[in-house]
Amino acid sequence: EPEVTQTPSHQVTQMGQEVILRCVPISNHLYFYWYRQILGQKVEFLVSFYNNEISEKSEIFDDQFSVERPDGSNFTLKIRSTKLEDSAMYFCASKAGNNEQFFGPGTRLTVL
Amino acid sequence: GEDVEQSLFLSVREGDSSVINCTYTDSSSTYLYWYKQEPGAGLQLLTYIFSNMDMKQDQRLTVLLNKKDKHLSLRIADTQTGDSAIYFCAEMWVDSSYKLIFGSGTRLLVRP
Numbered sequence: 001e002p003e004v005t006q007t008p009s010h011q012v013t014q015m016g017q018e019v020i021l022r023c024v025p026i027s028n029h030l031y032f033y034w035y036r037q038i039l040g041q042k043v044e045f046l047v048s049f050y051n052n053e054i055s056e057k058s059e060i061f062d063d064q065f066s067v068e069r070p071d072g073s074n075f076t077l078k079i080r081s082t083k084l085e086d087s088a089m090y091f092c093a094s095k096a097g098n099n100e101q102f103f104g105p106g107t108r109l110t111v112l
Numbered sequence: 113g114e115d116v117e118q119s120l121f122l123s124v125r126e127g128d129s130s131v132i133n134c135t136y137t138d139s140s141s142t143y144l145y146w147y148k149q150e151p152g153a154g155l156q157l158l159t160y161i162f163s164n165m166d167m168k169q170d171q172r173l174t175v176l177l178n179k180k181d182k183h184l185s186l187r188i189a190d191t192q193t194g195d196s197a198i199y200f201c202a203e204m205w206v207d208s209s210y211k212l213i214f215g216s217g218t219r220l221l222v223r224p
Contacts (some may be wrong), residue, residue: 008209031210042216043200048209056209070150091154093212098160099204100144105154 004104006092012110013082014078021093021107025027029102031095032075036088037106043091049075070106071084082111118215125188125223130188133202133216137182143204145212146175146186150197156184158199188220194224 005024013019025032034046047057049067057065064080075094078084093105124130136144145160161168161175161184174187184201193216196206198219202212 033211035212035214043202043212043214044210045143048211051210056211096208099160099206099210100157101145101204101210102157103147103155 004088004092004094004102006104007106009105010108010110012112014085015079015111017084019109021076021079021090021092021109023077023104024073025092025094026096026102027073029096031055031071032067032069033093033101034077035091035093035094035103038088038093038104040062042109046077046090050094079109083107084111087111113114116201116213116215116216118199118201120216121221122218123221124191124221126191126193128191130186130191130195130215130222131219132182132186132188132199132201132220134186136184136201136203136211136214142206144175144177144184145202145204147200147202147214148197149200149217150217155200191222192221194222196220 007022032049034042035042045058047061048055066078068076087110089106089108091106093101095101142163146158147155148158149155159170162166172189176185195200199216200214200217
């Protein structure tokens with residue numbers, strides 16, 4: 001069964017460093033998302049991407065964040081200069097034309 | 113506003129039914145979802161319901177929707193220890209980018 005994959009599963013970085021989180025959405029899906037979950041808190045929407053552009057972003061998604069779909073399969077989230085408060089689990093999700101949104105296993109980002 | 117509310121904790125005995133409740137915001141043409149998150153894992157889509165439906169049944173899972181009160185529930189019949197997890201309800205706003213707004217999650221503990 002097709003699934004969303006994410007790499008790495010765990011990323012440790014120093015404050016101020018750039019990180020790139022990678023996702024491979026399900027191949028025939030059209031809508032792509034990033035969410036994050038700070039430990040013990042709810043899952044929060046960051047950004048949605050459709051037709052090769054951002055369709056919506058939350059107030060969390062400031063200038064330090066960017067997304068890209070560099071080829072036909074990968075979908076990346078870049079954090080330019082990480083802060084301690086960026087430590088969280090980051091989930092990628094994708095959706096086809098129906099309304100089932102499937103999530104990847106997540107990348108745990110730890111900023112030291 | 114964007115706010116989905118859930119009770120935080122539920123404990124049941126193995127074999128009993130579990131009922132997890134959620135209230136959601138009022139937005140047009142909403143789909144409502146239930147996701148399961150096991151410790152350290154991603155979000156598994158369990159089921160979803162369109163807001164013009166009252167009920168949906170899928171094996172041991174029954175979703176009930178009360179549109180008047182904006183109340184959603186997930187009933188798990190014959191609850192097993194493997195059902196112990198955090199259950200998130202989520203609302204999809206189809207007039208935006210189809211993003212999901214999550215509740216804070218209900219931790220279900222199934223006692224043997």
